[in-house]
Amino acid sequence: MTTTVLPRVNYLNVKHTVASWLLTKDHKRIGIMYLIVVSLAFLIGGIFAALIRVELTTPLGDLVSDDTYNKLFTMHGVAMVFFVLIPAVPAILGNFALPLMIGAKDVAFPKINLLSWYIFVIGFLFTIAAGILGGVDTGWTFYTPYSSVYSNSNVLLTGIGIFIAGFSSILTGLNFMVTIHRMRAPGMTWFRLPLFIWALYATSLVQILGTPVIAITVLMLAVERALGFGFFDPRLGGDPVLFQHLFWFYSHPAVYIMILPPMGAISEVIACFSRKSIFGYSFVAFSSLAIAVFGFLVWAHHLFVSGISPYSAMVFSFLSFAVAIPSAIKTFNWTATMYRGAIWWQAPMMWVFGFMGLFLIGGLTGLFLAALGLDVHLHDTYFVVAHFHYIMVGGAIMGYFAGLHYWWPKMTGKMYSNSAATLAALLVFVGFNLTFFPQFIVGYLGMPRRYHAYADEFQVLNVLSSAGASIMGVGYTLIACYLLYSFFKGKDAGPNPWRAVGLEWETQSPPIPENFTEQPIVTAAPYGYETRESNVG
Amino acid sequence: MLPGIPLFPEQASTLAPEVDNLYFFITAVTAFFALLVVVLVVVFAIKYRDKTGEKVGHPIHGSLPLEIGWSIIPFLVAMVIFVWATVVFFHIVRAPDQALEVYSTGKQWMWRFQHIDGQSEINELHVPVGRPVKITFTSEDVLHSLYFPAFRVKADAIPGRYSSLWFTATKTGEYHLFCAEYCGTAHSGMVGKVVVMEPDDYQAWLSGGGGLSLAARGEQLFQQLGCVGCHLGDGSGRGPSLAGKYGTEETLATGATVAIDDIYIRESILTPQMKLTAGYGPLMPTFQGLVTEEGVMSLIEYIKSLSSTAGPAAPTQASAPAPPPAASDNTGGPGE
Numbered sequence: 105m106t107t108t109v110l111p112r113v114n115y116l117n118v119k120h121t122v123a124s125w126l127l128t129k130d131h132k133r134i135g136i137m138y139l140i141v142v143s144l145a146f147l148i149g150g151i152f153a154a155l156i157r158v159e160l161t162t163p164l165g166d167l168v169s170d171d172t173y174n175k176l177f178t179m180h181g182v183a184m185v186f187f188v189l190i191p192a193v194p195a196i197l198g199n200f201a202l203p204l205m206i207g208a209k210d211v212a213f214p215k216i217n218l219l220s221w222y223i224f225v226i227g228f229l230f231t232i233a234a235g236i237l238g239g240v241d242t243g244w245t246f247y248t249p250y251s252s253v254y255s256n257s258n259v260l261l262t263g264i265g266i267f268i269a270g271f272s273s274i275l276t277g278l279n280f281m282v283t284i285h286r287m288r289a290p291g292m293t294w295f296r297l298p299l300f301i302w303a304l305y306a307t308s309l310v311q312i313l314g315t316p317v318i319a320i321t322v323l324m325l326a327v328e329r330a331l332g333f334g335f336f337d338p339r340l341g342g343d344p345v346l347f348q349h350l351f352w353f354y355s356h357p358a359v360y361i362m363i364l365p366p367m368g369a370i371s372e373v374i375a376c377f378s379r380k381s382i383f384g385y386s387f388v389a390f391s392s393l394a395i396a397v398f399g400f401l402v403w404a405h406h407l408f409v410s411g412i413s414p415y416s417a418m419v420f421s422f423l424s425f426a427v428a429i430p431s432a433i434k435t436f437n438w439t440a441t442m443y444r445g446a447i448w449w450q451a452p453m454m455w456v457f458g459f460m461g462l463f464l465i466g467g468l469t470g471l472f473l474a475a476l477g478l479d480v481h482l483h484d485t486y487f488v489v490a491h492f493h494y495i496m497v498g499g500a501i502m503g504y505f506a507g508l509h510y511w512w513p514k515m516t517g518k519m520y521s522n523s524a525a526t527l528a529a530l531l532v533f534v535g536f537n538l539t540f541f542p543q544f545i546v547g548y549l550g551m552p553r554r555y556h557a558y559a560d561e562f563q564v565l566n567v568l569s570s571a572g573a574s575i576m577g578v579g580y581t582l583i584a585c586y587l588l589y590s591f592f593k594g595k596d597a598g599p600n601p602w603r604a605v606g607l608e609w610e611t612q613s614p615p616i617p618e619n620f621t622e623q624p625i626v627t628a629a630p631y632g633y634e635t636r637e638s639n640v641g
Numbered sequence: 642m643l644p645g646i647p648l649f650p651e652q653a654s655t656l657a658p659e660v661d662n663l664y665f666f667i668t669a670v671t672a673f674f675a676l677l678v679v680v681l682v683v684v685f686a687i688k689y690r691d692k693t694g695e696k697v698g699h700p701i702h703g704s705l706p707l708e709i710g711w712s713i714i715p716f717l718v719a720m721v722i723f724v725w726a727t728v729v730f731f732h733i734v735r736a737p738d739q740a741l742e743v744y745s746t747g748k749q750w751m752w753r754f755q756h757i758d759g760q761s762e763i764n765e766l767h768v769p770v771g772r773p774v775k776i777t778f779t780s781e782d783v784l785h786s787l788y789f790p791a792f793r794v795k796a797d798a799i800p801g802r803y804s805s806l807w808f809t810a811t812k813t814g815e816y817h818l819f820c821a822e823y824c825g826t827a828h829s830g831m832v833g834k835v836v837v838m839e840p841d842d843y844q845a846w847l848s849g850g851g852g853l854s855l856a857a858r859g860e861q862l863f864q865q866l867g868c869v870g871c872h873l874g875d876g877s878g879r880g881p882s883l884a885g886k887y888g889t890e891e892t893l894a895t896g897a898t899v900a901i902d903d904i905y906i907r908e909s910i911l912t913p914q915m916k917l918t919a920g921y922g923p924l925m926p927t928f929q930g931l932v933t934e935e936g937v938m939s940l941i942e943y944i945k946s947l948s949s950t951a952g953p954a955a956p957t958q959a960s961a962p963a964p965p966p967a968a969s970d971n972t973g974g975p976g977e
Contacts, residue, residue, distance in 0.1 A: 170826050243823045250783040338801025380698030387708050410797045414734045425719040436711040442685035445698035468671035477729025478663050481793040484821040549650045550790025552821040555829035564646045634700035
């Protein structure tokens with residue numbers, strides 16, 4: 105590392121031993137350690153995705169066997185959902201930025217924070233072991249009784265991995281929530297909190313309340329599979345649909361664990377590069393809480409054709425439409441924030457533009473699926489696959505990259521190439537649309553998801569998808585290249601390369617281990633861009 | 642555009658245009674909102690661009706009327722979609738009374754269809770055009786989902802339960818039939834076709850197969866399994882008479898009443914102790930494992946037939962000794 109050229113001691117160069125990393129209690133180092141593990145999971149999940157797309161270029165299942173294909177999409181889903189999307193923004197960016205943004209020295213429980221990372225890694229290792237020992241083929245949704253009785257793959261080992269990783273999520277949520285309550289700098293009132301903090305707070309709520317349910321569900325699945333308890337197996341008096349209720353009671357709110365923190369990052373970046381206050385601050389803040397709360401009441405919209413009563417389907421359809429409104433409010437407020445701003449086209453803002461386009465499509469196509477009469481046709485087709493990738497990749501991953509590009513100079517003290525980053529955002533945006541837009545069409549045509557082989561007439565659209573995926577792959581590879589290059593060879597970023605407002609920009613880059621040389625005191629609302637300089641554009 | 646990219650599936654049922662109209666409406670509404678936001682973002686990004694990064698924006702912090710407007714208007718639009726979609730949904734889930742009934746079972750990895758008149762087929766379903774068809778189905782193992790894209794209908798096949806779906810085909814021809822719920826190794830091979838025929842052709846096809854009707858097969862099974870020994874037609878047996886019962890209500894030993902339908906009959910065969918009829922002891926053994934799902938369906942069809950004819954055949958044969966259940970492992974009908 106070339107950290108020796110930096111003028112002062114910082115959290116990266118304060119100690120160099122491996123033990124100093126593995127035993128660190130510094131939230132910033134723990135954030136970097138999450139970055140490494142999550143990036144590895146993203147690479148693994150991405151390789152699975154690439155193999156899936158290559159297989160699907162022809163209608164015949166000719167590249168891999170059907171069992172292998174089933175394992176590929178299962179492990180793609182498990183890696184991406186549990187080890188990338190859920191931890192990406194809270195555990196990497198949240199860990200790094202949260203204490204800095206509220207003017208704290210660290211999170212409330214630094215040792216528990218380190219414990220969270222170890223629990224996460226142990227969960228990840230179990231899941232990796234399940235993959236190496238033959239994989240798992242149930243789909244990431246683990247629907248019973250296939251997963252509990254019929255599958256011959258490593259369901260238990262994967263389940264244990266997810267069970268363990270869940271505790272990491274619970275502890276991180278708990279840690280953040282206490283930190284936000286107890287560790288704010290003097291003057292940092294609730295309504296002076298940056299919106300990223302509001303988003304992390306709402307997310308912590310979901311993590312704490314929702315994650316125990318998936319732990320219980322996985323445990324019930326394990327007990328049925330290993331000991332023959334009849335929770336879900338109808339031959340033993342169980343009910344397979346019960347599993348779906350339990351699974352989605354966590355896994356739908358989990359979607360909000362994945363999307364709320366990136367939304368918070370988007371609010372930070374859009375304010376900074378529009379040089380303006382966020383339009384409708386309190387509406388954006390409370391819409392995060394509304395999403396977190398209403399998100400718990402929509403789970404059965406995954407079950408409209410799974411044998412629930414039509415009247416309960418009606419209620420869940422109504423609530424699903426209702427939960428769309430806070431997301432719409434956020435989108436309109438972000439758009440209005442740009443109005444009469446002074447918009448500086450830097451790389452993080454390019455990712456925001458990408459996010460806006462893709463999240464918009466992802467959110468709006470959710471209305472198709474919330475609509476009962478239409479969902480009967482669309483359920484379990486590629487339309488659903490396209491919809492949730494627009495939310496998860498187009499929304500969550502684009503938002504993650506917006507945040508990562510925004511805070512990268514703070515995390516590393518180094519600046520990456522702006523033009524390379526802009527090109528990467530463009531490649532991912534174009535590649536993503538080419539990959540997933542055709543899937544809406546092939547879904548409406550009736551192509552079911554999780555098909556290893558498919559009818560001939562779906563081929564052209566699938567080839568387009570695969571072509572788009574390869575463009576996206578180039579984009580992601582490019583990001584890895586210029587970020588790594590900048591880490592070792594990049595120009596010094598200085599404390600505040602974006603001339604951004606916020607406590608994290610008032611300390612040096614990379615920050616000192618204690619974050620601030622003296623306790624910051626907050627006297628104004630966040631995003632005071634307009635008042636900082638007189639040069640109104 | 643490349644030639645030959647299909648953009649829209651065939652409309653081959655009375656429900657398909659209803660679903661498609663809803664689809665077009667939602668597409669139009671969402672396209673409007675998407676374009677609105679995209680145009681604003683692009684216009685703002687270009688119009689207010691500052692290449693220097695030195696300027697700052699105007700101090701605008703929010704607008705309550707705007708917040709209220711862009712909360713209420715999307716909500717109202719969403720409610721229009723909600724109501725419309727719910728109306729369509731109830732058309733989809735409520736089968737018309739006079740539907741032609743077909744039974745089906747899904748299992749890893751095939752669909753078996755059983756016509757009332759006796760024909761059975763695998764991964765193929767023949768139906769007449771212009772007549773409502775109702776399929777009642779279950780799964781013998783894991784979850785499956787019966788999906789006819791051209792008819793815009795699907796429903797999960799769930800072990801231990803009956804699901805149903807219906808459609809009225811509007812065009813003759815062959816259309817896809819898919820399993821839509823992931824079910825293991827050959828999930829993508831659990832596909833077939835539905836053949837929509839002119840009514841005359843359908844009748845000809847139906848009579849071509851021969852064999853016993855489903856009810857007649859149920860009657861055979863009723864005797865093989867020994868049901869006939871207790872369920873005497875005059876009600877004097879150790880079990881209640883089944884004549885004329887289908888579609889009525891039964892009073893249970895607990896005092897509750899239960900509708901006698903497909904699901905209740907299935908439960909009574911597989912878990913007879915769960916809902917005992919008032920006035921009868923818990924004597925009936927379970928037939929779980931002794932009768933296949935298709936066997937149960939034939940028994941249901943037989944019990945149904947007892948309601949449409951005045952004098953069922955069962956009691957007259959009561960004296961004939963029934964073979965023990967264990968001997969009847971071929972209870973699923975031909976083709977098993």
